[in-house]
Amino acid sequence: MGKEIKVCEFGVTFHTAHGPVSAVRDVNTVFREGEVTGLIGESGSGKSVLGMAILQLLPANARIEGSCLYGDTELTALSEKEMEQIRGNEIALIPQNPVESLNPVLRIGRQLTEAMTIHAPGKKAEAKQRYQDLMSRLGFSRPELVSRQYSFQLSGGMNQRMIAVLGLMNRPVWMIADEPTKGLDAILRRQVYEVLQEITMRDTRNMILITHDVALARKLSQKILVLYQGEILEQGTVADVLDHPAHPYTRGLIGSLPKNGMKPIGQPLKGREDITGGCVFYLRCPQATKRCRQEHPRESGLENGRKVRCFLYE
Amino acid sequence: MTASAFRPLSGYSEPMGIVKYMGKRLLTLIPVLLGITIVAFLLGTGAPGDPVEAILNRDGTQIVSPEEYEIVKERLGLNDPIPIQYIKWLRNAMTGELGQSFFTNKDIREQMAYRLPYTVRLALLGLGMTVVFGIGAGMVMAIYKDRWPDRILRTITTVMLSVPGFWIAILMILIFVEQLKWLPTSGLNGWKSYIMPGITVSVSTIGVCARLTRTSVLDELGRQYVTVASAKGMNARLVAIRHVLPNALIPITTFLGNYFAGILGGSTIAEVIFNIPGIGNYAIDAVKSRDYFVVQAYVLFTAMVYVVMTILIDLIYLAVNPKIRAGERVE
Ligand SMILES: Nc1ncnc2c1ncn2[C@@H]1O[C@H](COP(=O)(O)OP(=O)(O)O)[C@@H](O)[C@H]1O
Ligand SMILES: [Mg+2]
Numbered sequence: 140m141g142k143e144i145k146v147c148e149f150g151v152t153f154h155t156a157h158g159p160v161s162a163v164r165d166v167n168t169v170f171r172e173g174e175v176t177g178l179i180g181e182s183g184s185g186k187s188v189l190g191m192a193i194l195q196l197l198p199a200n201a202r203i204e205g206s207c208l209y210g211d212t213e214l215t216a217l218s219e220k221e222m223e224q225i226r227g228n229e230i231a232l233i234p235q236n237p238v239e240s241l242n243p244v245l246r247i248g249r250q251l252t253e254a255m256t257i258h259a260p261g262k263k264a265e266a267k268q269r270y271q272d273l274m275s276r277l278g279f280s281r282p283e284l285v286s287r288q289y290s291f292q293l294s295g296g297m298n299q300r301m302i303a304v305l306g307l308m309n310r311p312v313w314m315i316a317d318e319p320t321k322g323l324d325a326i327l328r329r330q331v332y333e334v335l336q337e338i339t340m341r342d343t344r345n346m347i348l349i350t351h352d353v354a355l356a357r358k359l360s361q362k363i364l365v366l367y368q369g370e371i372l373e374q375g376t377v378a379d380v381l382d383h384p385a386h387p388y389t390r391g392l393i394g395s396l397p398k399n400g401m402k403p404i405g406q407p408l409k410g411r412e413d414i415t416g417g418c419v420f421y422l423r424c425p426q427a428t429k430r431c432r433q434e435h436p437r438e439s440g441l442e443n444g445r446k447v448r449c450f451l452y453e
Numbered sequence: 454m455t456a457s458a459f460r461p462l463s464g465y466s467e468p469m470g471i472v473k474y475m476g477k478r479l480l481t482l483i484p485v486l487l488g489i490t491i492v493a494f495l496l497g498t499g500a501p502g503d504p505v506e507a508i509l510n511r512d513g514t515q516i517v518s519p520e521e522y523e524i525v526k527e528r529l530g531l532n533d534p535i536p537i538q539y540i541k542w543l544r545n546a547m548t549g550e551l552g553q554s555f556f557t558n559k560d561i562r563e564q565m566a567y568r569l570p571y572t573v574r575l576a577l578l579g580l581g582m583t584v585v586f587g588i589g590a591g592m593v594m595a596i597y598k599d600r601w602p603d604r605i606l607r608t609i610t611t612v613m614l615s616v617p618g619f620w621i622a623i624l625m626i627l628i629f630v631e632q633l634k635w636l637p638t639s640g641l642n643g644w645k646s647y648i649m650p651g652i653t654v655s656v657s658t659i660g661v662c663a664r665l666t667r668t669s670v671l672d673e674l675g676r677q678y679v680t681v682a683s684a685k686g687m688n689a690r691l692v693a694i695r696h697v698l699p700n701a702l703i704p705i706t707t708f709l710g711n712y713f714a715g716i717l718g719g720s721t722i723a724e725v726i727f728n729i730p731g732i733g734n735y736a737i738d739a740v741k742s743r744d745y746f747v748v749q750a751y752v753l754f755t756a757m758v759y760v761v762m763t764i765l766i767d768l769i770y771l772a773v774n775p776k777i778r779a780g781e782r783v784e
């Protein structure tokens with residue numbers, strides 16, 4: 140039995156002062172071993188919430204629904220203490236917003252060491268050796284010096300690589316990388332791509348890559364999930380989804396890329412009042428019918444294990 | 454991949470940052486100190502009432518001859534122009550020579566040295582109680598946000614915030630001394646005598662400190678580094694102690710430092726109500742009898758306390774906040 144991550148009817152609801160907000164709904168997918176799965180979608184679509192729900196690192200007002208199997212362990216049934224054993228050790232995180240990810244009053248070396256000693260007390264020396272090796276590999280020329288600094292003394296690009304070092308400390312089985320290229324310029328994006336490439340080649344191939352950067356997802360992943368307003372609208376191999384998008388939203392998303400002429404996805408179309416219960420893409424969909432307005436589409440299976448949530452493929 | 458693609462480390466060095474920062478702080482304190490000495494001095498000379506008259510005619514029934522008056526005035530140095538008086542006073546004060554009380558003829562410096570330990574004990578007690586109960590309650594409120602421990606403590610701290618110290622003092626005397634007879638009223642008989650004064654000087658500060666800690670911890674709990682620390686597999690308690698608290702304490706240090714400086718300057722109300730012979734009591738007596746050398750010495754003392762505390766707070770700040778240590782700009 141491998142250690143794949145399989146989620147079923149997985150979802151997250153936030154209980155806010157204005158009532159419940161469903162951020163992620165009805166997600167069914169398998170993150171297969173040996174594969175990088177790209178989780179793409181525009182900002183606010185629920186990518187981070189989905190990733191953090193696997194690690195159960197959501198704010199106190201969040202409720203997780205459905206199942207998340209890690210190998211044959213049901214993560215949602217674990218106690219907090221058991222979950223702590225999984226985090227960092229089995230499934231690690233390269234968080235979004237690298238600059239805010241490290242504690243500003245603690246030296247970097249201490250924060251890296253701690254990632255290992257939390258799980259293996261007394262392994263301080265090993266931890267130091269480990270982060271020095273990782274830092275050298277990820278392009279820090281003076282690991283000893285950097286480890287004595289604070290995060291605010293590093294550039295954005297350095298912080299991004301530093302949190303990659305942090306995620307790798309315990310040789311995790313899985314890595315979740317959240318928006319690793321967000322807010323970076325072209326040179327730094329290339330650097331991050333190289334770092335991730337290096338990780339998939341030398342550390343772990345099992346990765347969930349959360350990104351709004353379709354080009355990055357294409358270069359690194361084997362499988363793609365397209366998220367829109369908390370639902371997976373399409374999933375399949377990179378070649379299928381990105382080169383032959385099936386869902387009208389995915390087609391719009393691919394068409395809006397710079398190399399495809401940057402045709403924007405339409406804003407909400409005229410005469411389509413806000414609905415609840417129909418397809419989440421109804422408001423902006425150029426091919427929507429009356430049915431899309433009233434009925435919620437289920438995922439339809441196509442060739443190659445591809446799944447599309449659209450009535451066009453029933 | 455090549456290392457050359459990455460930005461080299463900036464050539465910063467930590468000790469330089471500290472020296473520069475402290476140097477700047479000390480420079481700004483010089484005019485403050487000078488200004489305060491002038492105010493202290495003028496407060497004495499400008500106060501209503503004639504010290505010569507006060508000395509020679511304590512009960513207001515004597516007739517003072519002009520000759521007598523002149524002799525005393527000359528002895529007090531009051532014939533010099535005000536700036537000269539100030540410079541003489543400052544020079545003496547700098548050598549620790551604070552003069553004598555008009556009335557008791559006792560040496561002011563000796564008096565202050567005798568009274569200081571009482572005030573310091575009270576201040577330390579107040580600070581200790583504020584740290585333990587204020588920060589403690591604040592942490593509990595933040596951790597149990599909107600649940601019952603938070604709600605109860607929020608109500609309690611609001612009450613603490615809004616009742617005046619003297620009122621608490623009177624209430625405590627009524628309950629613990631008059632009714633239950635657990636504690637001595639006033640005067641000093643061992644540590645028990647400090648309980649009620651300690652509570653008097655710290656009640657409202659504990660309330661403020663708890664509120665401040667709650668807000669500060671909640672702010673920090675929402676920050677990304679907390680999630681990242683949890684993603685390492687660290688348990689919530691350890692994250693709170695190791696990661697959140699050091700950040701949350703930064704704004705609280707200033708508050709506690711200023712509070713401590715405040716009570717060191719004499720927690721007058723508590724000292725008077727409970728008859729503790731501290732600095733505050735000394736100052737009140739001096740003000741009542743227009744013993745203006747003592748008033749001047751007192752104001753000077755509180756100014757010194759302020760300056761020393763400012764430097765101390767800065768040093769503590771340096772210890773807890775690496776951004777300043779590195780010479781980084783902070784808001
Ligand atoms: N703490 C929260 N409380 C309420 N709603 C939240 C919270 N965090 C996220 N959400 C909701 O979840 C949605 C998805 O957020 P997120 O996963 O961060 O998007 P992204 O795809 O950009 O990573 C947001 O649009 C927001 O409505
Ligand atoms: Mg996100």
